[in-house]
Amino acid sequence: AQSVTQLGSHVSVSEGALVLLRCNYSSSVPPYLFWYVQYPNQGLQLLLKYTSAATLVKGINDFEAEFKKSETSFHLTKPSAHMSDAAEYFCAVSSQGGKLIFGQGTELSVKP
Amino acid sequence: KAGVTQTPRYLIKTRGQQVTLSCSPISGHRSVSWYQQTPGQGLQFLFEYFSETQRNKGNFPGRFSGRQFSNSRSEMNVSTLELGDSALYLCASSLVADTSTDTQYFGPGTRLTVL
Numbered sequence: 001a002q003s004v005t006q007l008g009s010h011v012s013v014s015e016g017a018l019v020l021l022r023c024n025y026s027s028s029v030p031p032y033l034f035w036y037v038q039y040p041n042q043g044l045q046l047l048l049k050y051t052s053a054a055t056l057v058k059g060i061n062d063f064e065a066e067f068k069k070s071e072t073s074f075h076l077t078k079p080s081a082h083m084s085d086a087a088e089y090f091c092a093v094s095s096q097g098g099k100l101i102f103g104q105g106t107e108l109s110v111k112p
Numbered sequence: 113k114a115g116v117t118q119t120p121r122y123l124i125k126t127r128g129q130q131v132t133l134s135c136s137p138i139s140g141h142r143s144v145s146w147y148q149q150t151p152g153q154g155l156q157f158l159f160e161y162f163s164e165t166q167r168n169k170g171n172f173p174g175r176f177s178g179r180q181f182s183n184s185r186s187e188m189n190v191s192t193l194e195l196g197d198s199a200l201y202l203c204a205s206s207l208v209a210d211t212s213t214d215t216q217y218f219g220p221g222t223r224l225t226v227l
Contacts, residue, residue, distance in 0.1 A: 032213055043116070043202055043218040051213065090155065099145070099168055100204075100216060102155040 002027045002093050006103035014111045019078040021106045023065075023091030026072065032094040033074045035065055038105075039087045047089075050074060061085070086110045113139055116205050116219035124225045130191040133222045137184050137205030144186040145216060146178060149200040158201075161186055190224075198226045 007022040025031055032051055036044040048059025055067045065076045074091060088107045092100040117136045125131050137144050146158040157170040161180035178188040184205075190197055200223050204216035 034215070036218070041223075043118075043220045044204075046215060046217065049215055092155075094213065096168070099157045099160065099170070100147075100155075101157075104154050 002031070002095050002101050004091050004093050004101055004103040006089075006091050006106050008106055009104065010107045010109065012109040012111060013081045015083055016080050019063075019076070019081045019085065019108065021076040021089050021091075021108065023074045023076065023103060024072050025074060025091070025093050027093055033065075033067065034092045034094070034100065035059065035063070035074075035076050036090045036092065037087045038090065044090065047076070081108075081110045083110050083112065116203055116217055118201075118203050118219040118222050120222060121220065122223045122225075124227065125193050126227050127193055127195060129193050130189060131193060131224060132187055132189045133201055133203075133224070135186045135188075135203030135205075135219060137186070137203075138207075138217055141205035141207050141217075142184050143206045143208070143214070144180055144184065145204045145206075146186070146188050147202045147204065148172075149202060149221070150198075155202070158188065193226045195226050197224065199224060 003026045005024045034049050035047040038044050047063050048057045050057050050067045058064045063078050088105045090105050091103040119134045143162045145160040147155050149155045160168045164180045175191045180186045200221045202221045203219045206214040206216045208214050
């Protein structure tokens with residue numbers, strides 16, 4: 001069975017600092033992995049998607065994630081945090097039949 | 113191109129009532145999935161429809177049902193509402209049939225409160 005674990009339910013960084021949000025997955029087949037962001041009272045917005053074409057995936061708003069098969073990880077990074085990055089971030093793995101399996105989410109706070 | 117739209121955005125119901133939520137996918141998208149989001153359980157898959165057929169269902173009781181119309185619009189229905197059904201219900205659409213590889217695009221959600 002596939003699963004996703006996000007390490008750290010809350011992460012706090014200072015504006016301008018590196019953002020690192022951790023995601024580990026479990027999958028018996030080559031996974032398709034996603035990062036979504038959710039702002040308050042909104043739906044999920046796709047940040048980036050891994051489809052095996054390249055291990056380093058670039059997304060919107062300078063986010064990127066690196067797929068590491070040996071570590072079963074897909075951590076999300078951003079070189080310099082902005083106040084507008086404060087939101088909840090979800091890592092997900094796709095399963096058959098239109099089912100996304102989500103991690104529990106990581107709330108990112110950005111301090112001025 | 114317009115995104116996924118969901119109506120209504122907010123609903124307040126009482127226990128025992130039933131509710132219907134609506135989702136219009138992105139134009140040209142034929143697959144619609146529904147998810148429930150709660151603080152305790154997180155994001156959980158409800159069901160997925162393609163070409164008016166339910167192809168996959170999550171682990172929810174039979175009180176939760178859905179359907180898809182020929183124009184790909186989808187509705188989900190919850191009967192005999194319970195307090196625990198209070199949640200944000202998210203709809204997502206994707207372009208092709210193989211949603212294990214395709215990207216799902218989410219709507220803003222419907223916030224259901226059961227009193």
